[in-house]
Amino acid sequence: MKYDVQLCEIVRRAEIADDTYDFTVQAPAFAAVAKPGQFAHIYVPGRTLRRPISICDIDRENGTLRFVFQIRGAGTADLANFEVGDTLDILAPLGRGFTVDPEKKALFVGGGIGVPPLLGAAKYYGQNATVAIGFRDKNHVILAEDFKAAGCDVRVATDDGSFGHHGLVVDLIRDVRPDILCACGPMVMLRAVAAFAKENNIRCEISLEERMACGIGACLGCAVELYDENGEIYMGHVCKDGPVFAAERVVL
Amino acid sequence: MKYDVQLCEIVRRAEIADDTYDFTVQAPAFAAVAKPGQFAHIYVPGRTLRRPISICDIDRENGTLRFVFQIRGAGTADLANFEVGDTLDILAPLGRGFTVDPEKKALFVGGGIGVPPLLGAAKYYGQNATVAIGFRDKNHVILAEDFKAAGCDVRVATDDGSFGHHGLVVDLIRDVRPDILCACGPMVMLRAVAAFAKENNIRCEISLEERMACGIGACLGCAVELYDENGEIYMGHVCKDGPVFAAERVVL
């Protein structure tokens, strides 16, 4: 049995930026097998569909998972109201995560709420990782300290220049030539990053979002256009074939 | 403006019998105008229809209302999970309560979860009240001490004889000849009580239940067959014309 649903107690909770929450839950069985870049499907009481949230970090030792999420609608607003001591009904770990090969040099590129899925993987690389993350403004900067604590070279951009580089996150990566590039964020960012990787012959993995029902590949809800080996387009599924894909396989 | 909805904080909460809860909420505006026998329409998060619950007691001085309710389905089960400090979204006070004339002698007859609506009125009568209440068994006896504290003559019956009289509550009232009889409970009990009152020429008021939507008389959902002045049957409404009715007006 590969999949399971468990009731996981919230052991830490913080609001780390405007409308952005940071939950740590007790989930030893999940933590033992989860990989960076995988996601959890979280039940929101009273709603038919679970909410997919990336696993931001995995603490095997303490048997915990960390989630960082933003309020974007009614479901995430409800989740934000959970307190320490409450339990979340979680289906995890789901999907395919990032390739982790800490001998190599990695570049992580994240935009906004696309940053949390990168943390777990970046931690494996530590000093071998460059992390370029972009946000709307100073009040939305998250996790920069966590990447630093892991030893990564961290570069921050904000749209309005209120923190770090004034401009786009892609401006911060022109000089980096890693073995692998891992990215998550808005589609425009992913396109720019994938183009940069292609130009420079860098292996590139991107994490995608799509609306989901089952979360495990049964309902075929979370379709994404992919290229097969022959370059033909077919419909893959974010929950099972992803959420992390080799960039060149995705019809961007 | 006669009606209002308010968020009322729960200040006291107890489980007083199996699956039976006793909530006191802060609601000064409602407490100031509520009358014994009226009811509140309580919002249960996520559900379309509010739940009608009788006002069990009114404390004008402290500005509180008391509700005693039993878990009978999903909505009352949700309500039971509320804690002290939580707020309930309450529409109150609704409907017509019991006639209260404490100069007179009153008899209160209640069965099961029909007992709570009687407490507020019985308190007005104090020593002028006889209270006959029946329950399934010892574990379901509620509020007997509250009636006693108010000075009433309290008689308890249980179906299985595990507390008080072994038998029906109507067995306990044969000797009483009050000016007014107020009753709430199962239909069979109400019929027996109304017959007793009629035989003995006692004014009789009964509190009824019906499934409700609006709670204020607009949707015509909570129909009850009543006799008009000419003895013709028409459809009245429990929420507006009741929940307390003169027994002789109701098609029992």
Added chain:
Amino acid sequence: MADLQVNVAGVSFHNPLIAASGTFGFGREYAEFYPLSTLGGISSKGITLKARPGNPAPRIAEAPGGMLNAVGLQNPGVDHFIEQDLPWLREQGTRIIANIAGNTPEDYCAMAEKLNDTDVDMIELNISCPNVKQGGVQFGTTCAGVSGITKAVRAHCKKPLMVKLSPNVTDISEMALAAESEGADAISMINTLTGMRIDIRTRRPIIHNNTGGFSGPALLPIAVRMVWQTYQKVKIPIVGLGGISTWQDAVEMLLAGATALQIGTVLFTDPYAPVKILEGLTKFMDENGIRSLSELTGAVQAW
């Protein structure tokens, strides 16, 4: 500030929110919460030619995402409405729509004649009440039925005429076309979807009528789809309803093609819903530079 005014078939409403028939009685109860002028209009409880007692209890059941009802058109009859309720309603500073239901075309026509001489603003033809055999639903589920009844009433009705459609049909837009072609001035849609709940303990239907009409939040996607389909076919304005509970739902319904809106079941959950929906709409319009609600009507961009 945003202009919430809308115009339906020549009748202007100072805002698009109309209380849905049957959920608001004749207004007296909700007037104890706020002035009825809070609403753009009120559609009366369904009125019949003669008084009706309605169905036996229970008339109400709950269901996930909504409720069922089978009130069965309890009402005091059209004469009582005209004499006792209308004068008071007229003073409340809101538009008054008379929702009428009948057993025969003659019933409808007779009511329309009586209402011609009153100052109701509009007549809403209820041919979709699923809860009484004599509630007109026999007219509402075939094109021929809709055409026939609309034509008949049109000939007797001097007021703007709105036809209220049932969702319990294969293609509601065909019904709308039928009504339009016989002279309806507007369409209101949708009435309730027929449903049933059973008490598993007693093995009895919860509602005494066995079946009842499903209304409430879960109706919204069905209603939005039907309004959208119909908007593409008819030229007369559509008053959209079914499950509207929030200002976002209201915007969705407008985008789908509604000119004005009705709200029903949400009033039971929250009597103050109209106030909140109007606040939300106003804020939404201001923030998005929308000057008139009509800019939203039908503005959905289909894929």
Added chain:
Amino acid sequence: MADLQVNVAGVSFHNPLIAASGTFGFGREYAEFYPLSTLGGISSKGITLKARPGNPAPRIAEAPGGMLNAVGLQNPGVDHFIEQDLPWLREQGTRIIANIAGNTPEDYCAMAEKLNDTDVDMIELNISCPNVKQGGVQFGTTCAGVSGITKAVRAHCKKPLMVKLSPNVTDISEMALAAESEGADAISMINTLTGMRIDIRTRRPIIHNNTGGFSGPALLPIAVRMVWQTYQKVKIPIVGLGGISTWQDAVEMLLAGATALQIGTVLFTDPYAPVKILEGLTKFMDENGIRSLSELTGAVQAW
């Protein structure tokens, strides 16, 4: 202990819970939660003659009391199903129903022929997929359409034949009668109700197909009503579905007239729902001295 076994058209299911088509793929994913023999049967994802890529994303939206989908029959085609999926499914210790959809009667017949020679237990004729023009819904919304397609397939189909009906019709019991009279062995009902959600920020339908099928808890009262109406008209067994989420819902559906049940959307909310529903059903039967589930079928006592 209670006997949960049911018999539909000569096929016996060790319990009444069948995974609804399209919500369970070909079973491989849910087999990672529990043995598929937990279920009485599995209805496959809708299969077409040739592979289909399905609709562009987004295919899913949420709504109060349920969800919308417009997957658009993405599937690898009937040959792939027979060769790659069926052998594995066959080993799981549960009944296998092939849900087939097509554009023309010839499509359906060709698939039925191919499936005749396999060991699927039953064929479910999907003439109610609202999400693709070629999904058979053109057959499912008129009596003539239902008769025609049932008759055509019946002539080629050696397996027990179940016809799955669309709720997007005026009178579903007429469709059931049409299917029965042309030789259907069972009816499954209901498929999804067509709905639409609009993103008020982008003014685009949330689902790329514009409309999608509404499923989930809110469907229950509609489905119960339709099963009840149909049970009174047809003699062939009805497999009831639409919104079943709890064991109480399951009992309601049986009382309304269902012989067996399908569950779909609830699996997304809680993958373990089948286990919980079966536990609840067993306890209910034991407590109420119900020896066989067939005692419940149609046992509602109407008023």
